[in-house]
Amino acid sequence: MSAPNCLRGLVRPSATIPISAPRSAAPRAAPIGLARPAPFSTTALNARRQDPNQQGGGGKGHVRQGKKLKLGKFKKTAVESKGKPPLPGERRAYRKRITLSNDNAIPVPWLKDIGADGLANAQNIARVLALPEEVQDQLRASEAFKPTQCWGMFRKPSLLVRKESVDLMNRIQTSVDNKQTLRLVVTGDKVTGKSMMLLQAQAHAFLNNWIVIHVPEGQELTTACTEYAPIPNTDPVQYMQPVYILKLLQSIKRANEKILAKTYTMTGHPELPQNITPNTPLLALCNAAKEPDSAWPVFQALWNELTAHGTAANRPPILLSLDGLAHVMRVSDYRSPAFERIHSHDLALVRLFTDTLGGAVQFPAGGAVLAATSRNNAPRSPSMELSLAQREAEQAKREEVPQKDPFFRGYDDRVEAVLRSVQVIRLGGVSKLEARALMEYWAASGMLRATVDEKAVTEKWTLAGSGVLGEMERAALLTMRI
């Protein structure tokens, strides 16, 4: 007897034993498991079904057909493990990840990059322009992109230049030219492009080598999701948020690396952990914050340096912006040691922003403070809503300016003081010309499979409630209809 047959004689007789193949077919020295050729199948499931080894034996034994009497009524079936659970933070990272390009999208040949004054030029109204690579990195560093925006559908991140964006850039540019600080709030309905307007302003600032400080979400500061600590020697007590400020410092550093390297300190900062002498690049000052403990003093030093007035100071213009204004215009979820709720304006970073928005701080080389309201998960802030409505009515020189409701006591004087003299831009739908430019870009990218003509443009424009951009995206890009 040959060796394989001898070995087979030692195995227990059962159905799992393959029938011995004719000697001519089976190779002589083949091991037992490989005696039968592997069955042809395309999937693992089919493979298992076809495999005769799995059917009869395998330790489970015979399975009775038909109904079975269940004795244990509530016996739970063992839950099969579904693989490795995601690591902590993995799901959130997946949810918040930002994809800026899609290799499957068709590159648009006529797409041009934005120049330094591309967004302030009225000739570019109703044109789609691409963001240069460098600016993309800077915007990503300052967290200007949001995961809900449709960047991941196109080859290159591109912007539609609207009438309002040119208007805003011109206002900013004028104030910078006059070394003044523009204080402005962008408001409007849901998905009308408020955050996108902030992004365009930042892109304009980066293209013109300004310094950009951007707070991507107001709610991260006030919903008590980051650490806070009272700042010593302040009366009334202010609170710093060291972890958040460290993160902010790092994003400022990454976004404005070049310009910070070329800007130097005017005074020394011996109180910081690293001794900063005069004429040190501001980048080094930013690098001084390694730990959350030192974040607030470093940030304060940076802020003082940036806003220092004087002829010797060669300061760049500054753009300070915040998204989700309603969250910083209310009483925060933080508690004082007396367990009273802390007003948002007592948080040091928020106060810094609101003071600037209120006009207490003037940037040496001019600049802008922008805030955008949000319609997603935004708390009601009656004072903010009223103030914005009043400013809007005043700017439009309407006869009727909305007044306070005398029977309502939810108003907040501190909020009203901040918003007493800001400018307001209200965003609505885009014009049909702009809508057409955008749809042509979508069609050229292969994302909209339709002829872009007057009828198609008007249809999407109407479905989107007179050209609300986010709704146009929903109606044209995010539906499954092809």
Added chain:
Amino acid sequence: MASSRQGLSSAIRGISRRLNGGKWQALEQQFQSLRLSPSLIRGRRCLSTESEPNQLAGQPPITAAPEIDVDVLVKRYRIAKHARPVPVSPSYFSRTPTFNDRYLALEKLAKTYANLPVIPAADAERVAWKTLADLRQSFGEPVKATDYVKCLAIVKRLHLIHPGLKPNAVTEALQDFKRDVQAFLNVPKPIPIDKFGRALGVGRRKASTARAFVVEGDGQVLVNGKTLADYFGRIHDRESAVWALHATNRIDKYNVWARVEGGGTTGQAEALTLAIAKALLAHEPALKPALRRAGCVTRDPRRVERKKHGRVKARKGPTWVKR
């Protein structure tokens, strides 16, 4: 038998002639239903107005007969007090006398007015004639289907007589064959376009009612003061709301200002479809076939199905419980 009946009638006729001159025919008609049945008169004496021979002696030869007192006659000749009435219609004892009479009358009319000019069927006023079931119901008679068909052919032929020349008798005869409710008289009022160029259309679906003012414009839509995107969260609902404009390629030609109430979002959106379609038809009536193909003309009559006893909802069965 026949002579006795004739005698009675001639006697009565003689009285009536004397009493009211030439109006005997009408009287005879009145008495026609009172004709005595032959079985009653059988074997009786012939009635006549001749006076008895003993009275005849001293009288002048021609005298007026005395007045007939029916009560006396009844007493004297033992006639039954209640004479059995004989029906006017000869078809009384058929199963369908009403129908038969109408049918015969119509045949007679058709023959009489066969030479009057007719108008083409398309030009005649549209009339809903009674169906066979309606006819049976209204006459209370088991009318045969074949008779009904024949009768209706005559009715329709008479209906085509030129309306200027149609005799009243024909109009009255046809009246019995018209349905009580004439659906063709229920003509929708044309929607006017007011001085601002607005047309108001009303549409309904489920529990929703929509009123849409449609004006010439550039595709703006306001529903209850909000834009389409604000009012309808679902893209599908927005599309159904402006479907009438979309299906006819008119979405960039009109503006819509609408008021919707009642029901839910789907009902409101589809009520708007109908409202906008109707208002659009006021502007461009030629779009009706296109709108009908797009399903924007007919109201969807479906409503919430009622709940039934023994069921959790309209049809959902209760959960099966063992014992």
